Amino acid sequence: MEQQRQSIENEEQGYITGVLLYTIFHNEQEHFSIAKIKVKDTNEDYKEKDIVAKGYFANLQEDKTYRFYGSFERHSKFGMQYKVTSYQTVIPDTKDGLIAYLSSDMFYGIGKKTAKRIVGHLGENAISKILNNKDVLHDIPGIKHDKAELLVKSLQENQGFEHIVVHLSKYGIGLKMAQKIYQKYKDEALQILQEDPYQYVFDIEGFGFQKADEIARQSGLSLTHPNRLGAGSIYVLQKSIQDGHVFIPLDTCLKQVVNLLYHSNEKLSEKDIADRLMELNKEKKVIIQNGNVYLPSLYYAEDGFASNLKRLITKPIENTATLAELMKIIGQIEEEEILSYGKEQFSAINQSLDSKVTIVTGGPGTGKTTVIKGILKAYAAIHDVALDIKEYVKRADYPFILTAPTGRAAKRLNESTGLPAVTIHRLLGWDGKDGFEKNQQEPLTGKFLIVDEFSMVDIWLANNLFKAVPDDMQVLLVGDEDQLPSVGPGQVLSDLLSSELIPFVSLNEVYRQKEGSKIIQLAHTIKNNACSSGSLKNDKDFSFIHCHEQQMIDVITKIYSRASSKGIDIQDIQVLAPMYRSQAGITLINKELQELVNPKTKTKREVKAANDVVFRVGDKVIQLVNQPEDHVYNGDIGEVAAIFTEDENIENVEQLVVSFDGKEVVYERKDYINIMHAYCISIHKSQGSEFPIVILPVVSTYNRMLRKNLLYTAITRSKQSLIICGEENAFLRGVRTLDTNKRYTSLKEQLVERLQGIETKPAVDEEEKVITPYDFM
Numbered sequence: 207m208e209q210q211r212q213s214i215e216n217e218e219q220g221y222i223t224g225v226l227l228y229t230i231f232h233n234e235q236e237h238f239s240i241a242k243i244k245v246k247d248t249n250e251d252y253k254e255k256d257i258v259a260k261g262y263f264a265n266l267q268e269d270k271t272y273r274f275y276g277s278f279e280r281h282s283k284f285g286m287q288y289k290v291t292s293y294q295t296v297i298p299d300t301k302d303g304l305i306a307y308l309s310s311d312m313f314y315g316i317g318k319k320t321a322k323r324i325v326g327h328l329g330e331n332a333i334s335k336i337l338n339n340k341d342v343l344h345d346i347p348g349i350k351h352d353k354a355e356l357l358v359k360s361l362q363e364n365q366g367f368e369h370i371v372v373h374l375s376k377y378g379i380g381l382k383m384a385q386k387i388y389q390k391y392k393d394e395a396l397q398i399l400q401e402d403p404y405q406y407v408f409d410i411e412g413f414g415f416q417k418a419d420e421i422a423r424q425s426g427l428s429l430t431h432p433n434r435l436g437a438g439s440i441y442v443l444q445k446s447i448q449d450g451h452v453f454i455p456l457d458t459c460l461k462q463v464v465n466l467l468y469h470s471n472e473k474l475s476e477k478d479i480a481d482r483l484m485e486l487n488k489e490k491k492v493i494i495q496n497g498n499v500y501l502p503s504l505y506y507a508e509d510g511f512a513s514n515l516k517r518l519i520t521k522p523i524e525n526t527a528t529l530a531e532l533m534k535i536i537g538q539i540e541e542e543e544i545l546s547y548g549k550e551q552f553s554a555i556n557q558s559l560d561s562k563v564t565i566v567t568g569g570p571g572t573g574k575t576t577v578i579k580g581i582l583k584a585y586a587a588i589h590d591v592a593l594d595i596k597e598y599v600k601r602a603d604y605p606f607i608l609t610a611p612t613g614r615a616a617k618r619l620n621e622s623t624g625l626p627a628v629t630i631h632r633l634l635g636w637d638g639k640d641g642f643e644k645n646q647q648e649p650l651t652g653k654f655l656i657v658d659e660f661s662m663v664d665i666w667l668a669n670n671l672f673k674a675v676p677d678d679m680q681v682l683l684v685g686d687e688d689q690l691p692s693v694g695p696g697q698v699l700s701d702l703l704s705s706e707l708i709p710f711v712s713l714n715e716v717y718r719q720k721e722g723s724k725i726i727q728l729a730h731t732i733k734n735n736a737c738s739s740g741s742l743k744n745d746k747d748f749s750f751i752h753c754h755e756q757q758m759i760d761v762i763t764k765i766y767s768r769a770s771s772k773g774i775d776i777q778d779i780q781v782l783a784p785m786y787r788s789q790a791g792i793t794l795i796n797k798e799l800q801e802l803v804n805p806k807t808k809t810k811r812e813v814k815a816a817n818d819v820v821f822r823v824g825d826k827v828i829q830l831v832n833q834p835e836d837h838v839y840n841g842d843i844g845e846v847a848a849i850f851t852e853d854e855n856i857e858n859v860e861q862l863v864v865s866f867d868g869k870e871v872v873y874e875r876k877d878y879i880n881i882m883h884a885y886c887i888s889i890h891k892s893q894g895s896e897f898p899i900v901i902l903p904v905v906s907t908y909n910r911m912l913r914k915n916l917l918y919t920a921i922t923r924s925k926q927s928l929i930i931c932g933e934e935n936a937f938l939r940g941v942r943t944l945d946t947n948k949r950y951t952s953l954k955e956q957l958v959e960r961l962q963g964i965e966t967k968p969a970v971d972e973e974e975k976v977i978t979p980y981d982f983m
């Protein structure tokens with residue numbers, strides 16, 4: 207092992223030393239540059255005077271001398287190039303060179319005069335003298351303390367980064383990754399690598415476990431070293447979060463870790479891993495409970511959520527109405543709304559007003575929104591409070607809080623109720639990194655909290671939300687349990703329902719169907735596992751266009767063109783697909799639809815982002831991450847409103863402005879990864895949103911993505927018209943395929959442990975469980 211390491215370090219690397227003449231291309235976001243170099247010296251077999259070098263660089267400057275390590279590569283169009291794997295600045299060894307170097311842009315505040323003075327005092331070895339002892343600068347007259355400190359810092363950073371780049375390149379770590387590592391650890395990067403390379407896996411996005419393992423072995427770390435076993439275990443647990451798990455059963459965990467750490471030279475037993483897991487358990491780096499292994503953040507999220515639920519439901523409710531009073535109030539609301547609530551709907555209203563925490567669940571068109579409105583009006587009547595926020599002098603006195611996990615869902619809730627509604631992140635005051643402003647110490651103010659689209663809420667967010675709910679607040683959770691579970695870990699809604707410990711009402715009667723909606727009918731047929739070929743007959747709001755994968759793009763673009771020629775606003779059309787790659791995948795559909803809907807013109811501005819993506823003014827785009835500081839959230843859809851070149855704004859950077867319903871957000875090049883085209887978006891991203899017209903491609907190559915809850919979620923996103931294109935067999939197979947990927951969660955058990963025996967209001971989905979006035983009608 208040691209021998210191997212020595213040979214890596216001593217290997218004579220190919221290099222070219224040269225002066226950077228000019229930069230041909232520079233990508234700010236990726237730090238990727240292509241530059242023309244005047245060759246001064248090389249150990250490569252290269253006789254030309256100059257060469258084009260390309261690679262990832264921190265901060266290359268024209269006229270500076272660098273030593274580039276790498277290899278030659280012939281480009282089909284541009285000929286011979288030098289592909290750089292690492293580099294370092296060559297510090298000039300003449301007095302004049304040194305003065306030019308120190309007075310360059312790299313060192314802020316050092317002009318030619320000061321540089322001359324430094325070199326005059328310290329000589330040709332000025333830089334190493336300063337790096338060895340920064341006090342040498344204090345003896346030079348005319349150099350103020352601040353300036354000296356800044357110079358030392360810049361020198362250290364340059365030297366430090368390059369030193370780290372050179373060292374990391376020996377392990378095959380490229381410049382791009384080296385930059386991320388340097389940004390995170392600064393000068394400690396190599397020390398950390400030496401002591402525990404596995405730490406990189408957990409701290410640096412995209413740093414693979416295998417790479418850390420390879421480095422650990424090159425550094426002589428044994429295959430059974432506790433760091434290796436511990437890192438392998440935590441890595442397996444972290445990976446499992448991507449599949450929505452909250453824990454992994456111990457035996458499954460042991461098998462997965464042994465598999466990950468398998469090496470032909472050393473047989474690791476499950477016992478070795480189990481012993482290490484026990485140690486990690488003692489150190490509180492994992493939690494082992496009832497034979498399951500958790501990462502602490504997930505264990506405490508479930509634990510915290512269950513405790514807060516218990517705290518809430520064991521506190522009394524103030525002022526509920528008697529059944530007779532409620533009947534009277536409901537009668538008045540029915541008159542105002544010109545409708546008559548169904549039995550389940552009445553139960554839902556009654557239950558929600560009468561319990562500390564209630565769940566109302568139901569498919570599309572079953573009246574969830576109608577019930578929310580009924581509850582709000584009835585609460586206002588019972589408690590004699592106004593619904594209109596304008597009637598309150600202090601916002602804190604307003605009793606209602608309406609929230610949802612996504613911006614679009616919150617907006618819909620606001621539109622359907624006419625009351626203010628915000629995202630859960632905004633409600634809790636998420637600062638973007640450290641956590642939420644609202645918690646036990648700083649709870650929410652209000653009396654009645656309604657959370658819509660609760661199926662999308664993961665266990666972390668549920669825990670943070672419930673922490674902030676004060677004792678005297680009532681909570682209503684609304685959601686559709688047949689939709690996709692949350693993207694994050696857990697299946698909170700479905701665990702709450704299956705525990706049967708929290709009062710819930712299932713709305714099953716479909717009201718919108720009565721208005722003749724085929725979309726709703728299809729959704730319920732899928733929900734009830736009764737979908738067949740006959741369910742797919744065209745209707746006024748539904749069509750199934752039969753086509754193959756190769757014809758998909760053509761079919762979708764034709765639908766768009768036809769819709770546009772009929773005067774339909776194409777902004778109302780949304781294509782939803784399950785996956786990015788494939789002939790009928792999101793990436794390709796977006797590309798084609800952009801060409802059709804928003805083609806290149808002479809006057810329209812555009813910018814090129816990574817992977818050949820072009821953003822053009824007028825493009826429909828979707829936000830991919832939460833950006834609370836700008837009030838835009840994952841899944842928000844907007845339009846590119848403007849593009850500014852770097853000389854058109856005071857920041858001197860290229861800017862792309864996206865308008866999200868009139869709210870403008872500015873993106874610099876480095877932020878372009880936070881948006882993508884939205885002519886076609888993934889079904890996962892469409893959760894919580896609705897669109898007037900949905901086009902849903904379904905082909906057999908989507909394969910394992912074709913599952914009931916995914917297709918159900920897609921279909922229920924359409925409000926006026928649904929067009930499914932593709933293969934009928936694939937669709938029918940999909941809606942009959944249940945998601946067998948069981949999520950490991952223990953919320954139900956946590957609830958049973960805490961809540962069993964505690965009197966909450968009974969569940970009322972079964973007829974005999976509750977008697978309402980409707981039973982006597």
Ligand SMILES: Nc1ncnc2c1ncn2[C@@H]1O[C@H](COP(=O)(O)OP(=O)(O)OP(=O)(O)O)[C@@H](O)[C@H]1O
Pocket residue numbers: 545546547548551568569570571572573574575576577717718
């Ligand atoms: N009791 C009722 N009598 C008459 N119409 C009703 C009743 N309940 C709901 N509706 C109507 O049915 C339609 C669907 O109701 P609502 O929007 O409340 O359902 P939803 O479950 O929120 O639907 P979705 O999840 O699709 O948004 C609405 O037009 C609503 O006015």
